Amino acid sequence: MTDDFDDDLLVALTEARGVPGYEDRVRALVREELEPRVDRIRSDAMGNLVGSVGSGEYDVVVAAHMDEIGFMVRHVDDDGFLELDALGGWDPRILRAQRVTVHTDDGDVPGLIGSAPPHTLSEEEREKQPDVDDVHVDLGLDAEAVSERVSVGDLVTVDQTTERVGEFVTGKALDNRVSVFAMLEAAKRLENPDVTVHFAATTQEEVGLRGAEALGVDLDPDLVVALDTTVANDVPGFEPGEQVTRLGEGAGIKLKDGSVITNHKVHRRLRAVAEDGDIDHQFEVLPAGGTDTGGLQRTSGATPAGAISVPTRYLHTPTESVHVDDVDAVVDLLVAFLDSEDGSHDYTL
Structure with missing residues:
Protein backbone atom coordinates (compact mmCIF):
# COMPACT_ATOMS: atom_id res chain seq x y z
CA MET A 1 0.00 0.00 0.00
CA ILE A 69 -25.03 -8.95 3.04
CA GLY A 70 -26.04 -11.14 5.98
CA PHE A 71 -29.00 -12.93 7.51
CA MET A 72 -31.82 -12.62 10.02
CA VAL A 73 -32.91 -15.54 12.17
CA ARG A 74 -36.43 -16.55 11.08
CA HIS A 75 -36.87 -19.68 13.19
CA VAL A 76 -35.22 -21.68 15.97
CA ASP A 77 -36.13 -25.34 15.59
CA ASP A 78 -36.76 -27.86 18.37
CA ASP A 79 -33.16 -29.10 18.21
CA GLY A 80 -31.66 -25.63 18.55
CA PHE A 81 -30.67 -25.09 14.92
CA LEU A 82 -31.27 -21.64 13.40
CA GLU A 83 -33.09 -21.13 10.12
CA LEU A 84 -32.18 -17.97 8.24
CA ASP A 85 -33.68 -15.31 6.02
CA ALA A 86 -31.18 -13.75 3.61
CA LEU A 87 -30.48 -10.01 3.74
CA GLY A 88 -29.01 -9.36 0.31
CA GLY A 89 -27.89 -11.55 -2.55
CA TRP A 90 -26.16 -14.70 -1.33
CA ASP A 91 -24.80 -17.44 -3.54
CA PRO A 92 -25.80 -20.55 -1.56
CA ARG A 93 -22.88 -22.52 -3.01
CA ILE A 94 -20.41 -20.69 -0.76
CA LEU A 95 -22.34 -20.93 2.49
CA ARG A 96 -21.43 -24.47 3.48
CA ALA A 97 -18.68 -24.84 6.08
CA GLN A 98 -18.64 -21.18 7.13
CA ARG A 99 -18.17 -19.78 10.60
CA VAL A 100 -20.67 -17.13 11.59
CA THR A 101 -21.61 -14.83 14.44
CA VAL A 102 -25.14 -14.45 15.74
CA HIS A 103 -25.76 -10.95 17.08
CA THR A 104 -28.20 -11.10 19.99
CA ASP A 105 -29.45 -8.55 22.50
CA ASP A 106 -27.16 -10.16 25.09
CA GLY A 107 -24.04 -10.17 22.92
CA ASP A 108 -22.46 -12.05 20.05
CA VAL A 109 -22.66 -15.83 19.88
CA PRO A 110 -20.31 -17.88 17.66
CA GLY A 111 -21.80 -20.47 15.34
CA LEU A 112 -21.17 -22.40 12.18
CA ILE A 113 -22.90 -23.51 9.03
CA GLY A 114 -22.04 -27.16 8.64
CA SER A 115 -21.85 -29.39 5.61
CA ALA A 116 -22.80 -33.06 5.66
CA PRO A 117 -19.82 -35.34 4.88
CA PRO A 118 -19.90 -36.79 1.36
CA HIS A 119 -19.67 -40.34 2.75
CA THR A 120 -23.35 -40.26 3.73
CA LEU A 121 -24.84 -38.44 0.74
CA SER A 122 -26.78 -40.14 -2.01
CA GLU A 123 -26.05 -39.33 -5.65
CA GLU A 124 -29.24 -37.27 -5.75
CA GLU A 125 -28.22 -35.30 -2.65
CA ARG A 126 -24.77 -34.61 -4.11
CA GLU A 127 -26.27 -33.22 -7.32
CA LYS A 128 -28.98 -31.15 -5.60
CA GLN A 129 -28.66 -27.41 -6.16
CA PRO A 130 -28.08 -25.65 -2.82
CA ASP A 131 -30.56 -23.07 -1.54
CA VAL A 132 -30.30 -20.48 1.23
CA ASP A 133 -33.44 -21.95 2.78
CA ASP A 134 -31.51 -25.18 3.37
CA VAL A 135 -28.89 -23.47 5.53
CA HIS A 136 -28.94 -24.07 9.30
CA VAL A 137 -26.67 -22.52 11.92
CA ASP A 138 -25.27 -24.80 14.63
CA LEU A 139 -24.32 -23.03 17.86
CA GLY A 140 -22.86 -26.08 19.58
CA LEU A 141 -25.44 -25.71 22.35
CA ASP A 142 -28.45 -27.74 23.38
CA ALA A 143 -31.89 -26.55 22.39
CA GLU A 144 -32.71 -25.04 25.78
CA ALA A 145 -29.52 -22.97 25.85
CA VAL A 146 -30.14 -21.75 22.30
CA SER A 147 -33.72 -20.73 23.08
CA GLU A 148 -32.47 -18.71 26.05
CA ARG A 149 -29.89 -16.82 24.00
CA VAL A 150 -31.30 -16.46 20.48
CA SER A 151 -34.54 -14.90 19.24
CA VAL A 152 -36.25 -14.57 15.91
CA GLY A 153 -34.96 -11.35 14.37
CA ASP A 154 -31.40 -11.72 15.61
CA LEU A 155 -28.78 -11.05 12.95
CA VAL A 156 -26.11 -13.31 11.50
CA THR A 157 -22.88 -12.38 9.72
CA VAL A 158 -20.08 -14.48 8.26
CA ASP A 159 -16.75 -14.45 10.10
CA GLN A 160 -13.68 -13.37 8.17
CA THR A 161 -10.58 -11.30 8.83
CA THR A 162 -9.17 -8.77 6.38
CA GLU A 163 -5.71 -9.62 5.09
CA ARG A 164 -3.09 -8.59 2.57
CA VAL A 165 -2.53 -11.17 -0.18
CA GLY A 166 0.17 -9.91 -2.50
CA GLU A 167 -1.03 -6.54 -3.79
CA PHE A 168 -4.60 -7.37 -2.82
CA VAL A 169 -6.69 -6.72 0.24
CA THR A 170 -9.12 -9.57 0.84
CA GLY A 171 -11.91 -10.13 3.34
Whole structure:
Protein backbone atom coordinates (compact mmCIF):
# COMPACT_ATOMS: atom_id res chain seq x y z
CA MET A 1 0.00 0.00 0.00
CA THR A 2 1.06 3.59 -0.46
CA ASP A 3 2.47 5.44 2.52
CA ASP A 4 -0.78 7.34 3.13
CA PHE A 5 -3.05 4.30 2.80
CA ASP A 6 -4.74 3.86 6.20
CA ASP A 7 -4.94 0.08 6.19
CA ASP A 8 -5.96 0.02 9.88
CA LEU A 9 -9.08 1.99 9.02
CA LEU A 10 -9.92 -0.30 6.10
CA VAL A 11 -9.52 -3.36 8.34
CA ALA A 12 -11.74 -1.79 11.01
CA LEU A 13 -14.44 -0.94 8.49
CA THR A 14 -14.48 -4.33 6.78
CA GLU A 15 -14.35 -6.40 9.95
CA ALA A 16 -17.18 -4.43 11.58
CA ARG A 17 -20.60 -6.04 11.29
CA GLY A 18 -23.55 -4.23 9.73
CA VAL A 19 -26.31 -5.93 7.74
CA PRO A 20 -29.05 -3.90 6.02
CA GLY A 21 -31.01 -1.85 8.53
CA TYR A 22 -28.54 -2.58 11.32
CA GLU A 23 -25.44 -0.64 10.28
CA ASP A 24 -24.92 0.86 13.75
CA ARG A 25 -21.36 -0.37 14.38
CA VAL A 26 -20.18 0.79 10.99
CA ARG A 27 -21.96 4.11 11.28
CA ALA A 28 -20.19 4.78 14.59
CA LEU A 29 -16.80 4.21 12.93
CA VAL A 30 -17.69 6.44 10.00
CA ARG A 31 -18.96 9.21 12.24
CA GLU A 32 -15.74 9.15 14.26
CA GLU A 33 -13.63 9.46 11.11
CA LEU A 34 -15.84 11.89 9.21
CA GLU A 35 -16.89 14.38 11.87
CA PRO A 36 -13.49 16.15 12.16
CA ARG A 37 -13.36 16.55 8.37
CA VAL A 38 -16.71 18.25 7.75
CA ASP A 39 -18.56 21.39 8.80
CA ARG A 40 -21.69 19.57 9.97
CA ILE A 41 -22.90 16.00 10.30
CA ARG A 42 -26.28 14.35 10.80
CA SER A 43 -28.07 11.03 10.53
CA ASP A 44 -31.67 10.25 9.61
CA ALA A 45 -34.38 7.72 10.43
CA MET A 46 -33.05 5.29 7.80
CA GLY A 47 -29.59 5.40 9.38
CA ASN A 48 -27.93 7.34 6.57
CA LEU A 49 -25.03 9.47 7.85
CA VAL A 50 -24.24 12.70 6.01
CA GLY A 51 -21.23 14.93 6.59
CA SER A 52 -21.32 18.22 4.69
CA VAL A 53 -18.51 20.59 3.81
CA GLY A 54 -18.64 23.94 2.04
CA SER A 55 -21.31 26.60 1.72
CA GLY A 56 -21.91 26.83 -2.01
CA GLU A 57 -25.43 26.88 -3.47
CA TYR A 58 -24.65 23.88 -5.69
CA ASP A 59 -25.00 20.54 -3.87
CA VAL A 60 -22.97 17.45 -4.73
CA VAL A 61 -23.70 14.14 -3.02
CA VAL A 62 -20.96 11.52 -2.77
CA ALA A 63 -22.57 8.27 -1.64
CA ALA A 64 -21.20 4.92 -0.48
CA HIS A 65 -23.31 2.27 1.24
CA MET A 66 -22.33 0.86 4.63
CA ASP A 67 -24.35 -2.35 4.75
CA GLU A 68 -23.09 -5.86 4.02
CA ILE A 69 -25.03 -8.95 3.04
CA GLY A 70 -26.04 -11.14 5.98
CA PHE A 71 -29.00 -12.93 7.51
CA MET A 72 -31.82 -12.62 10.02
CA VAL A 73 -32.91 -15.54 12.17
CA ARG A 74 -36.43 -16.55 11.08
CA HIS A 75 -36.87 -19.68 13.19
CA VAL A 76 -35.22 -21.68 15.97
CA ASP A 77 -36.13 -25.34 15.59
CA ASP A 78 -36.76 -27.86 18.37
CA ASP A 79 -33.16 -29.10 18.21
CA GLY A 80 -31.66 -25.63 18.55
CA PHE A 81 -30.67 -25.09 14.92
CA LEU A 82 -31.27 -21.64 13.40
CA GLU A 83 -33.09 -21.13 10.12
CA LEU A 84 -32.18 -17.97 8.24
CA ASP A 85 -33.68 -15.31 6.02
CA ALA A 86 -31.18 -13.75 3.61
CA LEU A 87 -30.48 -10.01 3.74
CA GLY A 88 -29.01 -9.36 0.31
CA GLY A 89 -27.89 -11.55 -2.55
CA TRP A 90 -26.16 -14.70 -1.33
CA ASP A 91 -24.80 -17.44 -3.54
CA PRO A 92 -25.80 -20.55 -1.56
CA ARG A 93 -22.88 -22.52 -3.01
CA ILE A 94 -20.41 -20.69 -0.76
CA LEU A 95 -22.34 -20.93 2.49
CA ARG A 96 -21.43 -24.47 3.48
CA ALA A 97 -18.68 -24.84 6.08
CA GLN A 98 -18.64 -21.18 7.13
CA ARG A 99 -18.17 -19.78 10.60
CA VAL A 100 -20.67 -17.13 11.59
CA THR A 101 -21.61 -14.83 14.44
CA VAL A 102 -25.14 -14.45 15.74
CA HIS A 103 -25.76 -10.95 17.08
CA THR A 104 -28.20 -11.10 19.99
CA ASP A 105 -29.45 -8.55 22.50
CA ASP A 106 -27.16 -10.16 25.09
CA GLY A 107 -24.04 -10.17 22.92
CA ASP A 108 -22.46 -12.05 20.05
CA VAL A 109 -22.66 -15.83 19.88
CA PRO A 110 -20.31 -17.88 17.66
CA GLY A 111 -21.80 -20.47 15.34
CA LEU A 112 -21.17 -22.40 12.18
CA ILE A 113 -22.90 -23.51 9.03
CA GLY A 114 -22.04 -27.16 8.64
CA SER A 115 -21.85 -29.39 5.61
CA ALA A 116 -22.80 -33.06 5.66
CA PRO A 117 -19.82 -35.34 4.88
CA PRO A 118 -19.90 -36.79 1.36
CA HIS A 119 -19.67 -40.34 2.75
CA THR A 120 -23.35 -40.26 3.73
CA LEU A 121 -24.84 -38.44 0.74
CA SER A 122 -26.78 -40.14 -2.01
CA GLU A 123 -26.05 -39.33 -5.65
CA GLU A 124 -29.24 -37.27 -5.75
CA GLU A 125 -28.22 -35.30 -2.65
CA ARG A 126 -24.77 -34.61 -4.11
CA GLU A 127 -26.27 -33.22 -7.32
CA LYS A 128 -28.98 -31.15 -5.60
CA GLN A 129 -28.66 -27.41 -6.16
CA PRO A 130 -28.08 -25.65 -2.82
CA ASP A 131 -30.56 -23.07 -1.54
CA VAL A 132 -30.30 -20.48 1.23
CA ASP A 133 -33.44 -21.95 2.78
CA ASP A 134 -31.51 -25.18 3.37
CA VAL A 135 -28.89 -23.47 5.53
CA HIS A 136 -28.94 -24.07 9.30
CA VAL A 137 -26.67 -22.52 11.92
CA ASP A 138 -25.27 -24.80 14.63
CA LEU A 139 -24.32 -23.03 17.86
CA GLY A 140 -22.86 -26.08 19.58
CA LEU A 141 -25.44 -25.71 22.35
CA ASP A 142 -28.45 -27.74 23.38
CA ALA A 143 -31.89 -26.55 22.39
CA GLU A 144 -32.71 -25.04 25.78
CA ALA A 145 -29.52 -22.97 25.85
CA VAL A 146 -30.14 -21.75 22.30
CA SER A 147 -33.72 -20.73 23.08
CA GLU A 148 -32.47 -18.71 26.05
CA ARG A 149 -29.89 -16.82 24.00
CA VAL A 150 -31.30 -16.46 20.48
CA SER A 151 -34.54 -14.90 19.24
CA VAL A 152 -36.25 -14.57 15.91
CA GLY A 153 -34.96 -11.35 14.37
CA ASP A 154 -31.40 -11.72 15.61
CA LEU A 155 -28.78 -11.05 12.95
CA VAL A 156 -26.11 -13.31 11.50
CA THR A 157 -22.88 -12.38 9.72
CA VAL A 158 -20.08 -14.48 8.26
CA ASP A 159 -16.75 -14.45 10.10
CA GLN A 160 -13.68 -13.37 8.17
CA THR A 161 -10.58 -11.30 8.83
CA THR A 162 -9.17 -8.77 6.38
CA GLU A 163 -5.71 -9.62 5.09
CA ARG A 164 -3.09 -8.59 2.57
CA VAL A 165 -2.53 -11.17 -0.18
CA GLY A 166 0.17 -9.91 -2.50
CA GLU A 167 -1.03 -6.54 -3.79
CA PHE A 168 -4.60 -7.37 -2.82
CA VAL A 169 -6.69 -6.72 0.24
CA THR A 170 -9.12 -9.57 0.84
CA GLY A 171 -11.91 -10.13 3.34
CA LYS A 172 -15.63 -9.82 3.90
CA ALA A 173 -17.70 -6.69 3.30
CA LEU A 174 -15.24 -4.99 0.96
CA ASP A 175 -18.56 -4.49 -0.81
CA ASN A 176 -18.91 -1.75 0.08
CA ARG A 177 -16.71 -0.72 2.98
CA VAL A 178 -13.77 -0.18 0.63
CA SER A 179 -15.83 2.59 -1.02
CA VAL A 180 -16.74 4.04 2.38
CA PHE A 181 -12.99 4.01 3.07
CA ALA A 182 -12.30 5.80 -0.23
CA MET A 183 -14.93 8.42 0.59
CA LEU A 184 -13.38 9.06 4.02
CA GLU A 185 -9.91 9.35 2.49
CA ALA A 186 -11.27 11.87 -0.03
CA ALA A 187 -12.90 13.86 2.77
CA LYS A 188 -9.50 14.16 4.44
CA ARG A 189 -7.96 15.63 1.28
CA LEU A 190 -10.72 17.91 0.04
CA GLU A 191 -10.08 21.54 0.96
CA ASN A 192 -12.35 24.56 0.44
CA PRO A 193 -14.60 23.19 -2.31
CA ASP A 194 -16.45 25.69 -4.49
CA VAL A 195 -19.64 23.68 -4.00
CA THR A 196 -21.29 22.06 -1.00
CA VAL A 197 -20.24 18.42 -0.83
CA HIS A 198 -22.33 15.96 1.15
CA PHE A 199 -20.42 12.79 2.02
CA ALA A 200 -23.18 10.23 2.54
CA ALA A 201 -22.73 6.79 4.08
CA THR A 202 -25.96 5.11 3.08
CA THR A 203 -27.95 2.14 4.35
CA GLN A 204 -29.91 -0.84 3.00
CA GLU A 205 -28.36 -0.78 -0.47
CA GLU A 206 -28.11 -4.57 -0.55
CA VAL A 207 -31.89 -4.93 -0.26
CA GLY A 208 -32.95 -2.40 -2.88
CA LEU A 209 -31.06 0.92 -2.65
CA ARG A 210 -33.49 1.98 0.07
CA GLY A 211 -31.34 4.39 2.08
CA ALA A 212 -30.14 6.21 -1.03
CA GLU A 213 -33.65 6.59 -2.41
CA ALA A 214 -34.83 8.24 0.81
CA LEU A 215 -31.73 10.41 1.02
CA GLY A 216 -32.14 11.65 -2.54
CA VAL A 217 -35.53 13.09 -1.61
CA ASP A 218 -34.19 14.72 1.55
CA LEU A 219 -31.08 16.27 -0.02
CA ASP A 220 -32.37 16.95 -3.57
CA PRO A 221 -28.79 17.24 -4.94
CA ASP A 222 -27.65 18.99 -8.12
CA LEU A 223 -25.11 16.24 -8.87
CA VAL A 224 -24.47 12.72 -7.61
CA VAL A 225 -21.29 10.65 -7.60
CA ALA A 226 -21.78 7.18 -6.12
CA LEU A 227 -18.98 4.88 -5.02
CA ASP A 228 -19.33 1.09 -5.05
CA THR A 229 -17.53 -2.08 -5.89
CA THR A 230 -17.98 -3.77 -9.25
CA VAL A 231 -17.31 -7.16 -10.79
CA ALA A 232 -13.79 -8.14 -11.81
CA ASN A 233 -14.09 -11.54 -13.46
CA ASP A 234 -10.46 -11.44 -14.60
CA VAL A 235 -9.97 -15.03 -13.48
CA PRO A 236 -9.85 -18.38 -15.32
CA GLY A 237 -13.11 -19.39 -16.96
CA PHE A 238 -14.22 -15.99 -18.26
CA GLU A 239 -13.80 -14.52 -21.73
CA PRO A 240 -12.40 -10.96 -21.96
CA GLY A 241 -15.84 -9.54 -22.71
CA GLU A 242 -17.24 -11.11 -19.55
CA GLN A 243 -14.65 -9.70 -17.17
CA VAL A 244 -16.31 -6.25 -16.71
CA THR A 245 -13.15 -4.84 -15.07
CA ARG A 246 -9.64 -6.04 -14.28
CA LEU A 247 -7.76 -5.66 -11.00
CA GLY A 248 -4.77 -3.33 -11.11
CA GLU A 249 -5.99 -1.34 -14.13
CA GLY A 250 -7.45 1.58 -12.20
CA ALA A 251 -10.71 3.08 -11.04
CA GLY A 252 -13.86 1.98 -12.80
CA ILE A 253 -15.89 4.73 -14.45
CA LYS A 254 -19.42 3.37 -14.59
CA LEU A 255 -21.33 3.58 -17.84
CA LYS A 256 -24.22 1.37 -16.74
CA ASP A 257 -25.41 -1.31 -14.38
CA GLY A 258 -28.77 -2.95 -13.79
CA SER A 259 -30.16 0.12 -12.04
CA VAL A 260 -28.72 3.03 -14.00
CA ILE A 261 -27.35 4.40 -17.24
CA THR A 262 -25.07 7.15 -16.03
CA ASN A 263 -25.29 10.66 -17.39
CA HIS A 264 -22.80 10.64 -20.24
CA LYS A 265 -21.67 14.21 -19.60
CA VAL A 266 -20.76 13.19 -16.06
CA HIS A 267 -18.85 10.08 -17.04
CA ARG A 268 -17.07 11.95 -19.83
CA ARG A 269 -15.95 14.58 -17.32
CA LEU A 270 -14.76 11.82 -14.99
CA ARG A 271 -12.73 10.45 -17.90
CA ALA A 272 -11.30 13.88 -18.74
CA VAL A 273 -10.32 14.46 -15.11
CA ALA A 274 -8.64 11.05 -14.97
CA GLU A 275 -6.73 11.69 -18.20
CA ASP A 276 -5.63 15.18 -17.11
CA GLY A 277 -4.43 13.80 -13.77
CA ASP A 278 -2.80 10.70 -15.25
CA ILE A 279 -5.05 8.56 -13.04
CA ASP A 280 -5.43 4.93 -14.09
CA HIS A 281 -9.02 4.18 -15.07
CA GLN A 282 -11.20 1.76 -17.00
CA PHE A 283 -14.81 1.72 -18.15
CA GLU A 284 -17.46 -0.41 -16.49
CA VAL A 285 -20.48 -1.93 -18.20
CA LEU A 286 -22.12 -4.17 -15.59
CA PRO A 287 -24.91 -6.33 -17.06
CA ALA A 288 -26.84 -6.85 -13.81
CA GLY A 289 -26.98 -5.58 -10.25
CA GLY A 290 -27.88 -2.17 -8.90
CA THR A 291 -26.05 0.56 -7.00
CA ASP A 292 -26.89 3.74 -5.11
CA THR A 293 -26.28 5.57 -8.39
CA GLY A 294 -29.71 4.44 -9.54
CA GLY A 295 -31.25 5.14 -6.15
CA LEU A 296 -30.11 8.78 -6.26
CA GLN A 297 -30.49 9.52 -9.98
CA ARG A 298 -34.26 9.95 -10.11
CA THR A 299 -35.88 9.90 -6.67
CA SER A 300 -36.21 13.67 -6.44
CA GLY A 301 -36.54 14.35 -10.14
CA ALA A 302 -33.92 14.05 -12.85
CA THR A 303 -30.46 14.31 -11.29
CA PRO A 304 -27.17 14.03 -13.20
CA ALA A 305 -25.43 10.97 -11.79
CA GLY A 306 -22.13 9.22 -12.26
CA ALA A 307 -20.22 6.60 -10.37
CA ILE A 308 -16.69 5.49 -9.60
CA SER A 309 -16.22 1.79 -8.94
CA VAL A 310 -13.62 -0.33 -7.19
CA PRO A 311 -12.90 -3.47 -9.27
CA THR A 312 -13.45 -6.47 -7.01
CA ARG A 313 -12.93 -10.20 -7.45
CA TYR A 314 -15.24 -12.74 -5.81
CA LEU A 315 -18.05 -10.30 -4.96
CA HIS A 316 -20.60 -11.37 -2.35
CA THR A 317 -18.28 -13.95 -0.84
CA PRO A 318 -16.12 -13.83 2.32
CA THR A 319 -12.99 -13.52 0.14
CA GLU A 320 -13.78 -10.35 -1.80
CA SER A 321 -10.50 -8.94 -3.13
CA VAL A 322 -9.36 -5.52 -4.36
CA HIS A 323 -6.04 -4.18 -5.62
CA VAL A 324 -4.51 -1.43 -3.51
CA ASP A 325 -3.55 0.62 -6.59
CA ASP A 326 -7.17 0.64 -7.75
CA VAL A 327 -8.30 1.95 -4.36
CA ASP A 328 -5.73 4.72 -4.57
CA ALA A 329 -6.95 5.56 -8.09
CA VAL A 330 -10.55 5.79 -6.88
CA VAL A 331 -9.56 8.25 -4.15
CA ASP A 332 -7.41 10.30 -6.54
CA LEU A 333 -10.17 10.49 -9.15
CA LEU A 334 -12.86 11.46 -6.65
CA VAL A 335 -10.74 14.22 -5.11
CA ALA A 336 -9.73 15.60 -8.52
CA PHE A 337 -13.33 15.57 -9.70
CA LEU A 338 -14.62 17.36 -6.59
CA ASP A 339 -11.75 19.87 -6.61
CA SER A 340 -12.66 20.83 -10.19
CA GLU A 341 -16.43 21.03 -9.67
CA ASP A 342 -17.63 24.61 -9.36
CA GLY A 343 -21.28 24.17 -10.30
CA SER A 344 -20.87 25.66 -13.77
CA HIS A 345 -20.73 22.39 -15.73
CA ASP A 346 -23.85 21.75 -17.76
CA TYR A 347 -25.00 18.15 -17.36
CA THR A 348 -28.36 18.56 -19.05
CA LEU A 349 -28.82 16.42 -22.15
